[in-house]
Amino acid sequence: MNLINGIQLYRKWWRTWGTLPVLSWLRAAQHYKAGRFALAVPLYRAGLERHRHHPARTCARLDLAFCLFKLGKLTEAEEELRLAVTQNPESRDAQLRLAQFQMWIGQPLEAAWTMRRALKVLPIDVECIATFAIAAIEGGGPAHLVKEASQYLRLAAEMPTTTERARRKLLVAQARLLIEQGEFEQGREKLYRLACEGSTSLEAVLAFAEVLIEEGKIPFAR
Numbered sequence: 088m089n090l091i092n093g094i095q096l097y098r099k100w101w102r103t104w105g106t107l108p109v110l111s112w113l114r115a116a117q118h119y120k121a122g123r124f125a126l127a128v129p130l131y132r133a134g135l136e137r138h139r140h141h142p143a144r145t146c147a148r149l150d151l152a153f154c155l156f157k158l159g160k161l162t163e164a165e166e167e168l169r170l171a172v173t174q175n176p177e178s179r180d181a182q183l184r185l186a187q188f189q190m191w192i193g194q195p196l197e198a199a200w201t202m203r204r205a206l207k208v209l210p211i212d213v214e215c216i217a218t219f220a221i222a223a224i225e226g227g228g229p230a231h232l233v234k235e236a237s238q239y240l241r242l243a244a245e246m247p248t249t250t251e252r253a254r255r256k257l258l259v260a261q262a263r264l265l266i267e268q269g270e271f272e273q274g275r276e277k278l279y280r281l282a283c284e285g286s287t288s289l290e291a292v293l294a295f296a297e298v299l300i301e302e303g304k305i306p307f308a309r
Contacts, residue, residue, distance in 0.1 A: 104143050179209055183214070195222045214252065236264070
């Protein structure tokens with residue numbers, strides 16, 4: 088790192104966090120970007136141990152969790168995500184990443200409860216609502232949970248979507264709710280269109296694949 092880049096980095100860090108950079112996290116971030124996750128892990132942990140109250144600690148812990156996930160250390164990754172949420176429940180990124188991780192490892196009901204709790208403490212937005220609804224429906228949880236999710240979806244339908252990702256996730260949630268409520272053909276058609284869009288979302292593809300599996304169309308689902 089040359090002098091000019093170093094000064095720019097220090098200025099950027101100060102504007103973002105109001106502190107001097109944590110050098111171990113800077114080195115960890117370099118390994119993270121290069122895909123050297125095993126080298127990044129001890130550096131993230133060293134910084135977290137020394138700077139337990141640093142304003143950037145949640146971001147560092149989320150990056151650590153991702154590294155652990157990529158290394159296949161799922162239990163450790165989940166522990167870090169849960170700790171990030173516990174230490175900073177008002178972190179939208181921490182709440183969403185924990186819920187998404189729980190979906191990835193096949194625990195949609197846990198993800199639904201995570202997002203339900205998050206919606207009580209976070210400013211309500213479309214992506215959080217859609218994540219909650221998809222998890223609640225996929226998790227096959229208690230009827231009152233799905234009912235609550237449907238109420239949130241009605242609220243989300245009247246809210247502006249700030250990102251294309253949020254818009255698509257909301258459409259997937261609405262389609263899944265239609266299927267859950269017995270409007271199978273209408274919900275299926277919506278998912279089909281979403282899954283075939285040029286730059287579709289992972290949620291749309293997975294949801295439509297599940298419909299194909301239910302129809303016995305296994306090769307297409309794969």
